[in-house]
Amino acid sequence: MRVPHARVLLALALVSLDAGGARAQPAGPPPATPEAPAVPQPSPDPTNFEGIWQPDFVMPLVNAGEGTSGALATVDRKPLPYNDRGATIFQHRMRMEQAGTPIANSVSQYLPAIPVYQLDLFLGQMGVVQDRKNVVILFEDGSNWLIHLDRGHPAALAPSYKGDSVGHFEGATLVVDSIGFNTKTWLDSVGSPHTAKLHLTTRISKIEGGRRLEFLTTYEDPDLYTAPFTVRRTASYRPDGQLLESEIENLRSENNANLICEDN
Template sequence: MAEPETDAAIPDGQGRGAFSGPPFAGKPKEGEVPFQPWARALYEYREANLFEPHTRCKPSGGPRQFITPGGIEFVDSPELQTVYIFDIAGPQTFRVIYMDGRPHPENLFPSYYGHSVGHWEGDTLVVDTVGFNERFWMERQGAPHTDQLHLIERFTRTDFNNIKIEVTIDDPGAYTRPWTTGFFIRWSPGQEATEYVCQDNNKART
């Protein structure tokens, strides 16, 4: 497994990352997102209601984990050849990225974060994920997906305090072609994660 060319490719603990929007590629206009007809209808319904799973104590899932108010924390474990991403808000779940060159298993049990394998391309961490369930929204407005979702994420630390995340979404069940978007998260070194108690039966709309 190739290692990053610098020690600062991604931060390792000792800080907190939070969405700093807007997307660097610009928020895709609804007409530019290649929705299948049913997916567009569901998106419009969700956008009008904004009662998403994250506000009801469910794991963020997929790209949604990076745009929560509580932020995230990276932990790189070279001895385990694994990167962990801790989702601070919501039910405080975490995601595992295997860096040991293993393939995706043939028979995966669908989950909120899927099965992720990663490798370095220079100073960019490239993560390939499959095996998602259909229980989360991919962002706050309600972009849908199916269990066919194949996600490619590229994490690049553009400077000490900013991480660029480019996301390619390939889901033939919900979209007519693969499409790419992206955003920044801002890293706050030395900032400790704060306790977040997820409330049962939360009725928050935002």
């Protein structure tokens, strides 16, 4: 009777030794941590603007006396240099707004805007694609800014909402010349006017190590302004950005019931 009992004790001892040996084995290396995907970087080429960019907010000018906010902010932070005619048109639009009968501009009717003005609307991100012939800036509302690099302005240019833009590089700066605008658009959200003589020169450059685009636009319209003026805008690189669909609230009839259209 003692022999089977001894065998049981021996078996238990062997099991215990095996378990202890297993516990004594050195631990294996931990599983490898998967590498994070590389974050896209803007092109190191200073003349390559391709990628997704987010227009940066620029504090608009506020004129407490006229009750306005949203006028273009010039680089010297001064009011726009309207002449008498330009001031009369602007003040009429402001009075109509304050009376609750705002005048409809192209944006409120979901019609095209002057392309550089798109940077002030903050309608999401924008994408830039380019080749040797064109630079195209795509906005999330479906509009675009087409800049021709391979031609000048057509001799017979029909006025349009977006005008005609041609560009060339001066070093790392893209210089864009834009003319041919109709008079159905505004320069800003508060009603700064322009005529068909509007001439824009925009200098686009990479700054801050290529992670920001700078747009310096000089406005000239001798029929409504006493002197040219320059507006600075920027846009920040968004490595994981993508262009999304947008729904424009202004398309809804209840948002446009009190708008008044000007004759242009």
